[in-house]
Amino acid sequence: MTSMGNLPPADSFKATWDFLEQGLDQIMNRLEEGLDFTRYTVLYSAVHNYCARGSPTSSHGVPDPLSNPHSRRAAQLIGGDLYTSLSQYLEVHLQKIKTESERYMDEALLQYYTKQWERYTTAARVVNNIFMYINRYWVRRQIDEDRKSDVYDVFTLALVSWKKNMFEYVHHNVIGAVLKLIQRQRSGETIENGLIKSIVDSFVSLGLDSSDSTKSNLDVYREYFETPFVQATEVYYKTESEKFISENSVPDYMKKAEARLLEEETRVSLYLHESTNKTLVPTCERVLVKNNSEVMWEGFKSLLALDKQDDLRRMYSLLARIPDGLDPLRKSFEAHVKKAGLSAIERIAQQEGEVVDPKTYVDALLDTHRKYNDLVQNAFSGEAGFVASLDKACGEFVNRNQICKTSSSKSPELLARFCDSLLKKSAKNPEENELEDVLNSIMTVFKYVEDKDVFQKFYTKSLAKRLVNGTSASDDAEGSMITKLKEACGFEYTSKLQRMLTDMSLSKELNDHFKELVQQSSQTTSSNVDFTILVLGAGSWPLSAPSTDFNIPEDLVKVYDRFQKFYQNKHSGRKLNWLFQLSKAELKTSYLKASKAGYAFQVSAYQMGILLQYNTATSYTYQDLQKSTALTPEALHPALSILVKAKVLLLSDGEKVGDDGSRYSLNFDFKSKKVRINLNMQMRTEQKVEADETHKTIEEDRKYLIQAAIVRIMKTRKVMKHSALIDEVLTQLQSRFKPRIPDIKKCIDILLEKEFIERVEGQKDMYSYVA
Template sequence: SLQPDFATTSWELLRTAIGHIHRANASGLSYEELYRNAYTLVQHKKGALLYDGVAACVASQLRFVAEQIVGGDGTQRGTSVGGPSEKGTGGDSGRRFPMLHALRTEFERHCTSQQMIRDILMYMDKHYVTDANLLPVWELGLSLWLKHVLSHPSIGGPFSSQLLDALSADRAGELVDRSLVRASTAMLTALAAVEPSAYEEFFERSYLSLSHEVFRAESEALLSQCSAGDYLQRVDGRLQDEVQRTVQCLDRCTEAKVVAVVQEEFLTRHCQTIARWPNSGLVWMVMNGRHDDVARMFRLFEDVPGGHELMQTLLRENLVKQGKAVVAGDGTAVAASAGGVGTAAETLARSATFVTSLLELRASHMKLVREALGGNEHFSRAFTSGLEEVVNGSTKSPEYMSLFIDERLRRGLRNASEEEVEAALEGVIFLFRLLHEKDVFERYYKIHLAKRLLHNRSVSDDAEKSMVARLKTECGYQFTSKLEGMFRDMTVSESVNADFKEARGKGAVDLSVTMLTTGCWPTPVPPNHVLPADLQAVADDFTAFYLKRYSGRRVTFHAGLGFADVRFSVGGRRYDLIVTTYQMLLLLCFASSDEPQAVADLAKRTGIALPDLCRSATALTRSTMKQPAVLLRSGTSKGKAVEETDQLSVNTKFKSKVYRVKISSGGAGGGSATKEAPSEVAKTREKVVEDRKYQIEAAIVRVMKSRQRLAQSELVALVIRLLSSRFTPDPLLVKERIESLIEREYLEKDGSVYSYLA
């Protein structure tokens, strides 16, 4: 049985024990006895007496501790408020920040005491505290510490100030005991169990505000002293220091907030200045190969609002500027690199410079993406968009791309490996993919391909077919159907020529004919050439042979696209002249007479158009250092070109060191000149515009046939989308073709809605 005063006796025993624990004199206590007494009190409904008594004892002790800390008399149970010197870890931190040191010491003692008291009162925590919905003993101790110590008017303010001073000193590079700072912030973090805002109220809010001020002043100072690269390097170092300091000294929740302050003050407020910094900004870094600085800016700007977008804008603008400089090249250096040979060589050099420079520009920026921009897809798309603007900013782009391919497939890829061929073609295909006027490219490509095939100048049939296959992949079968038809014609021509020679046998004239299907080849309407009798006889034999095999077809000879070998005897020597068919017809006019003949008369005898005849004759009258001219010109014209009023005669003093002499084509009659005359450029454009009208009308009919009724805006948008793989039509031209179809009763208009008429 229990004594009537058992509660008072038991509590007095526990109170005395708690006092010994607070005085760090608990070695003689019997924890089993103390636990049993606490257990008995709770079992006999004295839990309130026990809980209130413990709270009063702890509160009394903490009020005493607060007075000691405020008094700072250095007699706190043998421990100086300043604390001993910690050598090597900020040894004078205790003297510089006495409040931090004192609170750390007392909080550690308080926590030790509370752990011991909690162990004694474990049964009370488990039953009475839970049932009464009170704070457990450990949380009670934290709450009382916050109330009586940290919230003391003479402790909380100095504590916060000294904690900020310690961090400021550490930030300034002074030697500070970081464990002291960490203990202080850990105390605040522990108090969050009873007061979630304690850490923010006593420290974090003020620390972030101070950081804003410090970083703002530091950033302004750096801006006036450093270049953009040095500034970013200093910011990167500052960011790393702050992260390290936060990890070692502060709560983990503060790291992201401090990083945000650094980014705001150093980067967000000055991102425009940094990126556009004259002679050291982003563009300067790229142009001077400072990829490390670009990578640092990319990394630091990642969390800056609009940072990466700003970089994309500047880099794209720079790419477009460089690309436009390539497009707007004055051609002087290009002509010099071509040796000043003439307009054809200059055009070839221009096309090579144009395409090569754009591919190099692309390669350098893709390297930048890989090495400095982390392979970021947004930057890749921005660069591609910039190149697209450059490529479509010049009306010469389709022609230059086709000329570049023509040069590579004629001789530029000779002796190249398969990998090198694939790389060269893939680069051009990338630029072609960006091109809007693909139909213009197609027209030039057909012209150049026809010359390569007819004159047997392709370096590789496999490379030719690989290029056509790539174009087919990009634009579909319709885009390459005529190109593939040209290859089929070459294959058929070989078979037909072999069979014809076998059937005819060997004759005085050896004729080889290439069969060109009308519509596949970019050839003009053949003129009515006048062939010599022996040539006409062979041509008639071939026509009869061909029509016997392919009945129902029509054969027309186009002498302006061929070549011939002509036996030329002069001065007792014989030469074989390799000439165009036009030049052959011209030379045969002198086979029976060496007398001068008027150019106008020669045009009538041969049936060759006067401009073509003059160009062909000019090549025959041109002398070089290696050989004299085949024909001599006489007349009143002063230029180098043969004119209608001139007369031509055979050069009887012709001499050459070689037996087979190749004569320049002069850009006519099967020649390979790459320079289009202004009139030819205009005709090409006119033909493209005319073809576009038919394609637009076909697209309109196709769309309306499937939809039946459409509003004007929707119809125009669908037509533009349908034709975008070949060219981007002008909306006004689309509307014009719609009106034309309405006039021809393919469509009818009801307000702003069109209907298809079957």
């Protein structure tokens, strides 16, 4: 190691600076030749000895300028002349680099600039370490005590000097060269990305915080590079997009715009500062997307009509980038889906006429929803606005289509009938897994149905029939559907449905107990009768009392009386109301010539009452049968019609069912390919009457629901304006059905008459609750 004698005298500034200047020349101009540790140590010691002379020595033998106030003041003063000389040296050095740079242009200038910047900053770090003693004491005190804004640590001084003596003279040419290089890249040429990144990094490094030399900012980068770069980008893409879109289709333009946006986002990650993304991308979005949004909006309908999912996805992703860019698409999409749904139903109405098959109808609704729901999920990323547009459109064509013109409640009625066909035993029943999927799809349509009370009525009636007639395909499927309805509409909506299933379980237990009792009893009820009964709660089941009297056939009287006594003993105080119109039986024949084994007739209770008369005679008049069964013509006529149509009974030539004096004879020549013959069929006229009655009960129920809602609201609010009351009633009942305003007004009038509410004196449109 070189001895301290090789160092310049510590008290001579000229000798010290001459010595340091030689070292600076080597560092700044020939650093690549190498600076050995010995030379580095000697230079550091020269700075240290000059600045620390006269200071007391610490316990380690090193001068300590902080040991007393006098030495602190001395150390503060010593070092300024070296700092000033270094600053002047750097200025002269940079003048030479600047002069040399004038020989270069464009990419050659960039190559020269980055090479000199890298060499200069590398050297500046070495110089900073050599002058560390000045940084630690003289510079720190200048900043802390005198708060001088033009004093920095040595490395920062080097950067400030570069900015002042080099950058400010050449930045115009450098920026211009960078922008030309980027434009060449945008035009498809391959350029050296690293070159631009080096330039950018140098601009970032020059962002110095004048109040704190240890901190930096992006002021230089933003002012000298980012701003002109973004402006040039805007001009470039404005020109390109206007030309391209005038010569190409909308889908082709969108591909171009998408590629350009990706390119600019990639450019930031390649060689720009990450903060530029916040300025560059919105600018590109404005030029490439917003400025051409109207053209894209106009092309949306044709893309929808042609089902161009890739192009729609691209349009969505582009317009989603700009404020309100998707609004026109959502409106157009809603109108398109509504039109598609209405057209699908219109085609069905034209094909099927007045009587529409529930499955065909529901499938048409589902197909439309499925198609456009897939589009929303795939092309529009399931975006909430498009989901809302789809829901609104589906709500329109589900509730207000051509088939609904005859009745606004047609959709929920047909949906309930479709459910019935699915859940009823049939050779066409889907497999269990498939059935669950179909039930889920039914709930999709159910979500859009406004008159959910209509669905509830028809579904409850069809469920009752399935349970009573034992035609449910699966108990699990019935339970699953009720669970889905409960999740959609709440416990109250399905409470009666759930109770119906419970009643069926209780009835099975009751039957088992009764049969055990019969078997244990020594009395014989009837050797020819297998008796099963359902006991159902009147409050839960949509079952009405019979509309006709009925004489129970002698064959059944004993078992009928026996069950009556059994039930009364088990549940005293309860009353059984027998619903013979819903009862059915199976009768075995032993009179036919064509079949020794006989046939089994599946009949209604009323048909059973008619046929059992033929155990005592083979021919009866209409009046005879009416008298023996006690059935009204409205009940007797359809029961006889089916028996005559099936040729179980024969009419004389020219006679019609129900004619006075018409005679019905047992057909001993009856033949059938089937052994079990179902004669218990509902006639189409009966189905229509039943549907009409269901609609009437719905209207009655709605009146009570509206009145209950009004009373409930008024009880809470006490006083309310007419318009506010109507709005609140609509809000509370919309989950069940959409009340008509005139119906609400009628219900208000009824409650005024009943004195549940009254008008506020002196105010026509104000009501108050009567406690």
